[in-house]
Amino acid sequence: MGIRGLAGVLFLTVAVIWYLSGLEGYKIFVPGLAQGAAMTLQITAAAAVLAVIAAITAALSKLYGPAPLRWLAITYIEVFRGTSALVQLFWLYFVLPVFGITMEAYEAAVLGIGLNIGAYGAEVVRGAIISVPRGQWEATIALNMTRAQALRRIILPQAFAAMIPPWGNLFIELLKTTALVSMITLGDLAFRAQQMNQTTMKTVQIFTLVLLIYLAMSLAITIGMRVLEHRAARGILRARAA
Amino acid sequence: MIEFPMVSFENVTKRYGALTVLDNLNLTIARGEKVAIIGPSGSGKTTVLRMLMTLETIDGGVIRVEGEPLTHMERNGQLVPADQAHTRKVRAKIGMVFQSFNLFPHMTALQNCMEAPVKVLGLSRDEAEARSTELLEMVGMSNRRDYYPSQLSGGQQQRVAIARALAMRPKVMLFDEVTSALDPELVGEVLQVIRKLGAEHDLTMLMVTHQMGFAKEFADRVCFFHSGQICEEGEPTAFFQNPQNERSRQFLRAVLEAG
Amino acid sequence: MWDWAFALEILPTLAKAAVVTVQVTVLGFLIALVVGLMLAACRVMLPGTRFPISLLVELIRSTPLLIQIFFLYFVGPSFGLTLDALTAGILAVGLHYAAYCSEVYRAGFESVPRGQWEASVALNLGRWTTLRDIIIPQAIPPVVPALGNYLVALFKETPLLSAIAVMELMQSAKIIGSQTFRYNEPITLVGLFFLVMSLASAWAIRRVETGINRRYKR
Numbered sequence: 014m015g016i017r018g019l020a021g022v023l024f025l026t027v028a029v030i031w032y033l034s035g036l037e038g039y040k041i042f043v044p045g046l047a048q049g050a051a052m053t054l055q056i057t058a059a060a061a062v063l064a065v066i067a068a069i070t071a072a073l074s075k076l077y078g079p080a081p082l083r084w085l086a087i088t089y090i091e092v093f094r095g096t097s098a099l100v101q102l103f104w105l106y107f108v109l110p111v112f113g114i115t116m117e118a119y120e121a122a123v124l125g126i127g128l129n130i131g132a133y134g135a136e137v138v139r140g141a142i143i144s145v146p147r148g149q150w151e152a153t154i155a156l157n158m159t160r161a162q163a164l165r166r167i168i169l170p171q172a173f174a175a176m177i178p179p180w181g182n183l184f185i186e187l188l189k190t191t192a193l194v195s196m197i198t199l200g201d202l203a204f205r206a207q208q209m210n211q212t213t214m215k216t217v218q219i220f221t222l223v224l225l226i227y228l229a230m231s232l233a234i235t236i237g238m239r240v241l242e243h244r245a246a247r248g249i250l251r252a253r254a255a
Numbered sequence: 256m257i258e259f260p261m262v263s264f265e266n267v268t269k270r271y272g273a274l275t276v277l278d279n280l281n282l283t284i285a286r287g288e289k290v291a292i293i294g295p296s297g298s299g300k301t302t303v304l305r306m307l308m309t310l311e312t313i314d315g316g317v318i319r320v321e322g323e324p325l326t327h328m329e330r331n332g333q334l335v336p337a338d339q340a341h342t343r344k345v346r347a348k349i350g351m352v353f354q355s356f357n358l359f360p361h362m363t364a365l366q367n368c369m370e371a372p373v374k375v376l377g378l379s380r381d382e383a384e385a386r387s388t389e390l391l392e393m394v395g396m397s398n399r400r401d402y403y404p405s406q407l408s409g410g411q412q413q414r415v416a417i418a419r420a421l422a423m424r425p426k427v428m429l430f431d432e433v434t435s436a437l438d439p440e441l442v443g444e445v446l447q448v449i450r451k452l453g454a455e456h457d458l459t460m461l462m463v464t465h466q467m468g469f470a471k472e473f474a475d476r477v478c479f480f481h482s483g484q485i486c487e488e489g490e491p492t493a494f495f496q497n498p499q500n501e502r503s504r505q506f507l508r509a510v511l512e513a514g
Numbered sequence: 515m516w517d518w519a520f521a522l523e524i525l526p527t528l529a530k531a532a533v534v535t536v537q538v539t540v541l542g543f544l545i546a547l548v549v550g551l552m553l554a555a556c557r558v559m560l561p562g563t564r565f566p567i568s569l570l571v572e573l574i575r576s577t578p579l580l581i582q583i584f585f586l587y588f589v590g591p592s593f594g595l596t597l598d599a600l601t602a603g604i605l606a607v608g609l610h611y612a613a614y615c616s617e618v619y620r621a622g623f624e625s626v627p628r629g630q631w632e633a634s635v636a637l638n639l640g641r642w643t644t645l646r647d648i649i650i651p652q653a654i655p656p657v658v659p660a661l662g663n664y665l666v667a668l669f670k671e672t673p674l675l676s677a678i679a680v681m682e683l684m685q686s687a688k689i690i691g692s693q694t695f696r697y698n699e700p701i702t703l704v705g706l707f708f709l710v711m712s713l714a715s716a717w718a719i720r721r722v723e724t725g726i727n728r729r730y731k732r
């Protein structure tokens with residue numbers, strides 16, 4: 014679907030949410046779900062920032078770091094990709110205190126989800142960097158640039174365009190993963206939904222609204238990333254030396 | 256003071272696994288000399304240039320640039336593998352133009368030329384721009400200075416690439432089949448730039464080429480490579496009119512037949 | 515901090531739960547494979563279903579699996595569909611990954627050259643016969659590694675079923691934790707189990723991938 018089509022679906026979704034929240038059976042859930050949605054967005058944003066930082070750091074360490082740093086990066090990537098996000102959250106929240114590190118649920122949530130998505134992101138970043146043609150590296154050597162200069166000025170800007178679509182998918186994954194924080198008692202959208210479900214048993218109304226809200230958030234992320242992709246493509250990153 | 260040759264290969268050997276690509280190569284190039292390297296495919300021509308540009312490691316021997324070892328440095332009278340600083344110092348004397356241009360696609364022609372002078376040589380943006388504009392002028396590209404590589408023809412891209420390499424003021428320029436990726440009608444404009452460069456500057460040039468006519472007219476010396484060794488070398492007119500070696504004769508016959 | 519005796523003591527309980535985890539993984543993935551293929555095939559064969567199916571797939575992929583599990587488990591009864599937790603969980607996981615798998619199959623179908631369809635028309639093969647005998651056999655092998663990656667992804671999401679109290683690994687670990695106030699050993703052991711299984715399957719997928727590449731190199 015094109016950006017316009019997506020925007021249309023987003024508009025429709027928001028309209029339906031708007032319509033439903035005016036109806037009698039749904040009205041009472043709106044304030045609680047709105048609070049939950051705010052928490053979901055907040056965790057998503059914070060974890061996304063952490064994920065990007067972790068991904069770039071890990072990818073560069075794995076590619077160019079000295080041996081110990083490289084092994085650290087590989088271990089981080091494999092452990093966080095190899096185990097479940099939920100297990101990681103529980104580990105941060107319930108096990109780390111045993112080692113004397115205590116965290117708020119919110120901190121554990123952002124840290125766990127950010128590092129989890131960051132591990133997948135590291136492979137995306139690494140893939141994009143190594144997909145830059147070898148000739149580009151050779152040109153930087155012929156111009157006597159340092160490796161840091163080459164990375165910053167020549168390689169990363171080109172890798173950036175290739176990274177945007179997979180990061181779009183990762184941010185959607187991230188948003189969906191935030192639902193897990195409800196299981197460490199954080200008041201996000203999924204948590205509020207369960208809570209209200211237990212007290213009112215109006216299951217259909219609650220979960221329909223919640224699904225629509227998540228859908229709207231996902232669509233917004235997809236559209237944002239598509240716009241970014243368009244911008245990058247227009248910055249003439251396409252056609253390589255023909 | 257002893258006048259060192261600009262570049263010298265001393266018993267240089269290069270292997271890829273079990274394959275010996277260059278076998279005890281000895282080659283000395285004087286300051287300002289224009290050397291054309293010709294030979295059949297796979298004979299190691301590209302490898303010679305890439306080693307000099309430090310794009311490949313070497314497995315034996317020494318390469319010197321103005322007497323200074325390139326991949327080694329002297330410490331306590333002994334040759335040890337060069338560190339980063341030494342490599343970069345020596346490498347600054349060399350520039351290279353690639354068969355596939357390797358322009359930076361996210362930068363305009365002018366930005367491509369300015370990038371390294373600003374970042375590596377530490378020139379101010381104004382100085383770098385003046386220098387780049389002048390060079391783009393020389394290669395006939397000043398009217399396209401704000402175009403991106405994807406908006407330029409192959410010949411135009413290659414001329415920008417030449418300007419970009421020159422902006423670093425190298426003493427030695429390496430050209431690896433710089434016209435091979437071009438449509439036939441664009442070859443002339445690039446060769447014209449190289450001719451002009453040879454006439455106006457005192458550059459040492461090493462070029463791998465399949466353009467025999469150009470090699471004959473332009474070079475001071477022709478080196479004919481065959482399986483990692485120089486089979487025959489000499490003054491171009493003599494070489495092309497009367498090659499001594501059986502292999503060179505075969506090669507020239509094959510090239511002439513192909514047109 | 516780490517009690518070996520305790521770890522050993524809870525191992526049998528966790529092992530029993532691991533069986534459930536594997537069961538969920540296998541059954542869930544079977545559903546994903548079959549339903550995913552059906553979705554992808556319908557999209558190719560019945561142009562009218564293209565839009566509704568892609569909408570459904572987008573909806574499933576855009577919303578959290580956890581919510582979908584709740585939805586099936588809690589909302590089902592309002593439509594006369596009462597499922598026990600395990601069944602609801604397996605179904606939810608399976609349908610969630612069916613959406614992902616259908617996209618993989620679709621890419622596989624698209625990688626088969628148009629000429630194959632045209633040659634089949636020239637041989638007067640029926641459309642469904644062409645799909646079954648000509649297209650699918652060519653489309654599936656190249657996408658096996660991608661499907662394998664989703665198998666691993668599905669496996670790693672099975673702990674979500676603990677939210678509806680399915681007695682899989684995570685639920686078991688949580689219960690041990692709440693009873694003994696020791697979360698350290700059970701959760702770390704569960705993590706290790708996932709890590710080992712994931713690394714092993716990643717290795718297996720790579721082997722399969724090289725095998726397929728060798729056989730199908732065009």
Ligand SMILES: Nc1ncnc2c1ncn2[C@@H]1O[C@H](COP(=O)(O)OP(=O)(O)OP(=O)(O)O)[C@@H](O)[C@H]1O
Pocket residue numbers: 271276294295296297298299300301302303
């Ligand atoms: N990275 C590499 N790994 C293994 N072998 C290589 C590599 N690069 C080059 N070779 C081999 O080294 C030999 C010389 O290669 P080189 O590129 O120098 O040849 P050339 O004379 O430039 O040929 P051409 O005219 O085709 O460009 C060839 O046999 C080639 O297969």
Ligand SMILES: [Mg+2]
Pocket residue numbers: 300301302432
């Ligand atoms: Mg070559």
